Amino acid sequence: MRKFLLLFLVLSAALWAQPVEPGSDAPGGTEEQIEPPDEAIEETVVEETAQGTPEGEEVERAQSASMDLKDLFISGGPFMYPLLLSLLIGIAVSVERFVSYRKVKINVGPFLEKMGGFIRRGDVKGAEELCERTRGPVAAIMHSGLLRHDKGLEAVEKAVESSGGIEMAYLEKGIVVLASVSSIAPMLGFLGTVSGMIRAFGEIAAAKNVEASLVAGGIQEALITTATGLVIAIPIQMSHNYFISRIGKFVVDMEEASIFLVDTLAEMEHLKQL
Numbered sequence: 001m002r003k004f005l006l007l008f009l010v011l012s013a014a015l016w017a018q019p020v021e022p023g024s025d026a027p028g029g030t031e032e033q034i035e036p037p038d039e040a041i042e043e044t045v046v047e048e049t050a051q052g053t054p055e056g057e058e059v060e061r062a063q064s065a066s067m068d069l070k071d072l073f074i075s076g077g078p079f080m081y082p083l084l085l086s087l088l089i090g091i092a093v094s095v096e097r098f099v100s101y102r103k104v105k106i107n108v109g110p111f112l113e114k115m116g117g118f119i120r121r122g123d124v125k126g127a128e129e130l131c132e133r134t135r136g137p138v139a140a141i142m143h144s145g146l147l148r149h150d151k152g153l154e155a156v157e158k159a160v161e162s163s164g165g166i167e168m169a170y171l172e173k174g175i176v177v178l179a180s181v182s183s184i185a186p187m188l189g190f191l192g193t194v195s196g197m198i199r200a201f202g203e204i205a206a207a208k209n210v211e212a213s214l215v216a217g218g219i220q221e222a223l224i225t226t227a228t229g230l231v232i233a234i235p236i237q238m239s240h241n242y243f244i245s246r247i248g249k250f251v252v253d254m255e256e257a258s259i260f261l262v263d264t265l266a267e268m269e270h271l272k273q274l
Contacts, residue, residue, distance in 0.1 A: 072224055075217075075220050075221060075224055076192065076221055076224035076225050076228060077192055077195060077196060077221040077224075077225065078195075079188055079189075079191060079192035079195060079225050080192070080224075080225065080228065082188050083185060083188050083189065083192075083225070083228050083229060083232060086181045086184060086185050086188065086232060087181075087185075087232045089177065089181055090177075090178060090181040090182075090185075090232065090235075090236040090239070093174040093177045093178055093181075094178065094236070094239040094243075096174060097173075097174050097175075097178075097239075097243050098243075101171075101243070101246050101250075103135060103136075104135050104136035104137060104250075105136065106134060106135070106136050106138060106139070108138055108253045108256060108257065111130075111134060111138065111139070111257075112256075112257060112260050114130055115127050115130060115131075115142060115260070115261070115264075116260070116264055118130065119264050119265065119268060120264070120268065122268075124146055124149060127142075127146055128143060128146050128147070131143035131146065136250075137164070137167035137168075137170070137171065137250055137253075137254055138250075138253050138254055138257045140163055140166075140167055141160045141163040141164050141167060141254055141257060141258055142160075142257055142258075142261055143163075144159040144160060144162070144163035145157075145159050145160045145163075145258070145261045145262075145265075146261070147159065149265055153262060153265060153266055153269075156261065156262060156265060157258075157262060160258045160261065160262070161258075164254055164258070167250075167254065168247075168251070171247045171250055172247060175240065175243055175244065175247070178236055178237075178239055178240040178243070179240055181232070181233070181236045182233045182236040182237040182240055183233070185228075185229045185230075185232040185233040185236070186229040186230055186233045187229070188225070188229055189225045189226045189227070189228055189229020189230060190225075190226060190229065191225075192221065192222065192224075192225025192226070192228075192229070193222040193223075193225055193226045194222075195221070195222075195225075196217075196218045196219060196220070196221030196222030196223075196225065197218060197219070197222050198218075199217070199218040199221065200217070200218025200219055200222075201218075203217075203218065
């Protein structure tokens with residue numbers, strides 16, 4: 001009996017000493033002894049991952065993924081405010097010039113035909129009223145010439161020339177502003193670039209351990225201001241060039257109208273002399 005009892009104890013001790021495999025059914029608190037090491041391993045992996053990732057990297061990714069215009073404006077630094085002001089000025093002047101040129105644009109051919117009809121019939125008053133009813137620089141210079149038709153062709157030419165100068169000043173109003181915005185905006189952007197790089201290198205000099213997160217803000221400011229200056233300058237420069245071409249078209253129309261007026265009046269005087 002003692003031998004069987006001794007054999008049973010030896011076999012029990014041997015079975016108890018064998019390692020328990022994962023997933024095997026173990027008695028009592030075997031599962032409770034396995035779970036804590038797994039949780040500890042998971043926490044260790046998370047801590048190592050967090051330690052291996054530089055601080056700010058996760059934050060930068062989140063910012064870049066959800067960054068909108070407001071975030072870009074704030075990240076661009078103080079030079080974004082004059083850039084915004086230049087953008088608003090450029091847009092306002094461009095819209096005003098576009099509306100103004102659209103209002104004063106006329107079809108010159110039919111207008112000159114009507115004018116010629118009034119002048120050939122001797123109805124100068126009707127021609128003046130037609131000019132008063134018509135907007136634009138072409139009608140304005142024609143009206144100035146007709147008001148002095150009784151003083152000779154030289155007086156008509158001088159009146160047309162003087163009126164043309166006034167109309168050119170009106171047409172060119174705001175064009176200098178667009179040219180200034182298109183040239184100043186990139187300069188402000190480059191100035192913001194220099195400011196951002198100065199700040200980045202200042203943070204590098206002040207820090208003992210140099211990390212990418214230290215210079216990321218300054219470099220981001222530099223790139224944002226540069227891009228903003230170019231984004232503002234390109235469309236404003238295109239608007240400036242477009243309006244310059246429109247002014248050139250108005251100049252051609254005014255020259256054509258002035259030549260037509262002088263030639264028509266000279267023809268009528270010649271017919272009267274005959």
